[in-house]
Amino acid sequence: MRLSYTKALNRALTDALAADPAVCVFGEDIGAGMAGPTLNLLDRFGPGRIVDTPLSEQAFTSMAIGAALTGRRPVIEFQIPSLLFLVFEQLVNQAHKFSLMTGGQAAVPLTCLVPGSGSRDGWAGQHSDHPYGLFAHAGVKTVVPATPTDAYGLLRSAIADPDPVVVFAPAAALPVRETVTWELAPIPLGSARIHRAGTDVTVVAVGHLVHDALAVAEELAPELSVEVFDPRTLYPFDWAALAASLERTGRLVVIDDSNRSCGIGAEVLATAAEEMRLVAPPRRITRPDGAVLPFAPALDRAVQPHRDQLRAALRAFGPLRPPHGEDPAR
Amino acid sequence: MLRLVRGFEELALGLVRSGEITGGIHPYIGQEAVAVGVCAALRPQDRITSTHRGHGHVLAKGADPARLLAELLGRTGGLNRGRGGSMHAADFSLGILGANGMVGAGGAIAVGAAWSARQAGEDRVAVAFFGDGALNQGVLLESLNLAAMWRLPVLFVCENNGYATTLPAATAVAGSATGRAAAFGIPAAEVDGMDTEAVRSAAAAAVERAAAGGGPGFLECRTYRFEGHHTMERLMKLHYRTPEEVADWRALDPLPRAAALLPPGLAAELDASVEQQLGAAREFALASEHPSPERALEHLYADGLRPRAGHRG
Numbered sequence: 001m002r003l004s005y006t007k008a009l010n011r012a013l014t015d016a017l018a019a020d021p022a023v024c025v026f027g028e029d030i031g032a033g034m035a036g037p038t039l040n041l042l043d044r045f046g047p048g049r050i051v052d053t054p055l056s057e058q059a060f061t062s063m064a065i066g067a068a069l070t071g072r073r074p075v076i077e078f079q080i081p082s083l084l085f086l087v088f089e090q091l092v093n094q095a096h097k098f099s100l101m102t103g104g105q106a107a108v109p110l111t112c113l114v115p116g117s118g119s120r121d122g123w124a125g126q127h128s129d130h131p132y133g134l135f136a137h138a139g140v141k142t143v144v145p146a147t148p149t150d151a152y153g154l155l156r157s158a159i160a161d162p163d164p165v166v167v168f169a170p171a172a173a174l175p176v177r178e179t180v181t182w183e184l185a186p187i188p189l190g191s192a193r194i195h196r197a198g199t200d201v202t203v204v205a206v207g208h209l210v211h212d213a214l215a216v217a218e219e220l221a222p223e224l225s226v227e228v229f230d231p232r233t234l235y236p237f238d239w240a241a242l243a244a245s246l247e248r249t250g251r252l253v254v255i256d257d258s259n260r261s262c263g264i265g266a267e268v269l270a271t272a273a274e275e276m277r278l279v280a281p282p283r284r285i286t287r288p289d290g291a292v293l294p295f296a297p298a299l300d301r302a303v304q305p306h307r308d309q310l311r312a313a314l315r316a317f318g319p320l321r322p323p324h325g326e327d328p329a330r
Numbered sequence: 331m332l333r334l335v336r337g338f339e340e341l342a343l344g345l346v347r348s349g350e351i352t353g354g355i356h357p358y359i360g361q362e363a364v365a366v367g368v369c370a371a372l373r374p375q376d377r378i379t380s381t382h383r384g385h386g387h388v389l390a391k392g393a394d395p396a397r398l399l400a401e402l403l404g405r406t407g408g409l410n411r412g413r414g415g416s417m418h419a420a421d422f423s424l425g426i427l428g429a430n431g432m433v434g435a436g437g438a439i440a441v442g443a444a445w446s447a448r449q450a451g452e453d454r455v456a457v458a459f460f461g462d463g464a465l466n467q468g469v470l471l472e473s474l475n476l477a478a479m480w481r482l483p484v485l486f487v488c489e490n491n492g493y494a495t496t497l498p499a500a501t502a503v504a505g506s507a508t509g510r511a512a513a514f515g516i517p518a519a520e521v522d523g524m525d526t527e528a529v530r531s532a533a534a535a536a537v538e539r540a541a542a543g544g545g546p547g548f549l550e551c552r553t554y555r556f557e558g559h560h561t562m563e564r565l566m567k568l569h570y571r572t573p574e575e576v577a578d579w580r581a582l583d584p585l586p587r588a589a590a591l592l593p594p595g596l597a598a599e600l601d602a603s604v605e606q607q608l609g610a611a612r613e614f615a616l617a618s619e620h621p622s623p624e625r626a627l628e629h630l631y632a633d634g635l636r637p638r639a640g641h642r643g
Contacts, residue, residue, distance in 0.1 A: 024449065053476075058468065058472055059473045059475070060438075062435065062438030062439050062442060062473065063439070063445060063473070063476060066440060066443040067449070069427055069439070069442070069443065070442070070443045072446045072450075093432060094435060099631060100413055100629050101413055101414040103409070103413040105410065106420065106428070106632075139637065163631050163632050163635075236635060236637065239638075274642065275642070
């Protein structure tokens with residue numbers, strides 16, 4: 001079976017709705033299925049569970065919290081990543097805090113799905129953010145799947161989780177397709193995936209950048225052996241897996257499509273520097289500090305991390321492999 | 331119940347002054363008729379969301395005063411195991427979805443609880459208590475729209491005590507509270523919020539209608555807080571209300587009005603029983619253990635996830 005990323009999200013929602021009557025979906029234009037993941041859900045599950053909402057993000061997010069506090073398991077689809085800024089109060093100050101503030105009486109099993117985070121060519125300043133680092137910083141469980149099967153598995157786990165989870169589906173990963181010959185299954189939150197084993201450098205790549213990292217690793221294979229590490233969940237991060245990877249490589253580059261200051265890239269570098277084996281200074285490739293994505297395509301691309309920067313960062317570690325045929329002992 | 335709420339607040343004020351309650355409270359004294367009147371109209375299965383000034387709502391919905399007091403004191407015997415304090419007191423087993431520190435936040439949460447009950451096929455009404463300050467929060471206005479569009483079993487109770495902290499409602503609210511509800515097609519009534527029976531009767535009608543599928547209701551209860559916005563205010567010598575205004579409203583105190591309706595002798599009997607109950611609550615709360623610092627991250631995640639500490643070793 002050929003599985004697209006959006007179809008994988010649609011399958012995950014369908015399977016979760018079919019498996020548990022408490023699961024319901026809120027969002028704008030979800031009845032029509034405009035963003036893709038909710039296509040045909042209204043027909044199959046009805047307006048009692050697939051709730052097309054007016055443009056009142058704060059109220060319907062709060063409503064979903066009220067529903068989550070009273071036994072439902074809501075999913076909210078946000079068509080635009082910056083809508084998350086409108087509901088930061090609801091997600092961080094309410095949903096995330098209920099468990100602690102009530103002394104464990106209450107849980108908020110709420111999933112927020114952003115199908116199309118980050119840049120989509122031509123969507124400009126207010127539709128191109130990638131605010132996953134804000135949620136990881138706040139302590140909201142944060143997931144950024146890179147592939148269709150991971151998108152399926154992580155969304156299923158997010159919906160089943162008793163805490164709020166934000167799932168970012170990067171716009172640049174949506175065209176990815178995967179041939180699937182096995183049964184789709186949930187993937188636990190907090191577990192990283194090594195897409196490519198290597199011995200010289202670990203590249204931690206977030207979301208769609210996993211595919212760029214794989215391409216560059218392949219290309220530079222004659223020069224150095226790159227391990228491509230996909231955290232999949234940014235919070236809680238799989239630190240044990242990263243430590244194990246750095247035991248093998250001792251060198252680290254993070255490529256992260258969000259702003260530099262206080263970004264997830266900064267956290268990975270800091271933790272690696274404090275606690276893990278590094279034989280060379282680690283590097284990160286990010287959007288610039290305070291980035292606002294400009295409209296003109298060349299400018300838009302100029303502020304996003306790209307392959308040239310990754311190549312340069314990897315080569316900056318110096319020649320790690322002898323030229324072909326030369327005896328490394330000499 | 332009026333006597334219990336008043337007595338509880340007086341006891342808590344004493345414990346704030348003696349330094350045993352950290353951070354102070356937002357006293358409910360003066361507004362008791364609203365919480366007691368509304369909650370008297372509710373059934374056990376109904377749910378409420380409350381505000382930063384929430385002790386009255388929480389007690390009137392049936393919370394144990396001893397455990398609420400222990401919560402205010404930050405003890406493990408508290409309703410929230412000492413993790414929430416005054417502004418987050420909750421008892422989910424009684425449908426109390428929590429006091430809330432953000433003005434207007436409870437409205438849409440109650441709408442969600444009402445939606446949830448309907449979706450699950452349960453006969454439950456949700457009540458959102460909020461103040462006049464919340465009338466200017468966009469999320470509350472959005473939630474009125476959703477409740478009306480979807481005819482949800484929810485009752486909005488605006489406790490208009492005349493001030494959003496120090497800002498007079500007269501200088502902050504264009505039009506009227508009931509006018510705003512009416513604009514969404516929600517039946518709205520203005521009620522004397524110092525008259526417990528008037529509040530109970532108006533709430534009972536709205537709850538009955540909502541439970542029967544008639545959609546949301548809205549009550550504006552005109553009331554007054556006799557104390558400051560927060561206990562810190564006592565130290566600050568603010569002048570946003572005149573002593574005459576406070577005295578005029580004190581003359582409308584809901585307690586003597588309710589007591590006058592009781593058979594002779596019963597008020598004194600109730601007072602004595604409340605005094606005894608609160609004495610026991612004080613004893614329980616002060617004897618309850620303080621939580622140990624190594625458990626500060628407990629309950630942060632419902633799945634038991636323990637995040638990294640803020641330091642190493």
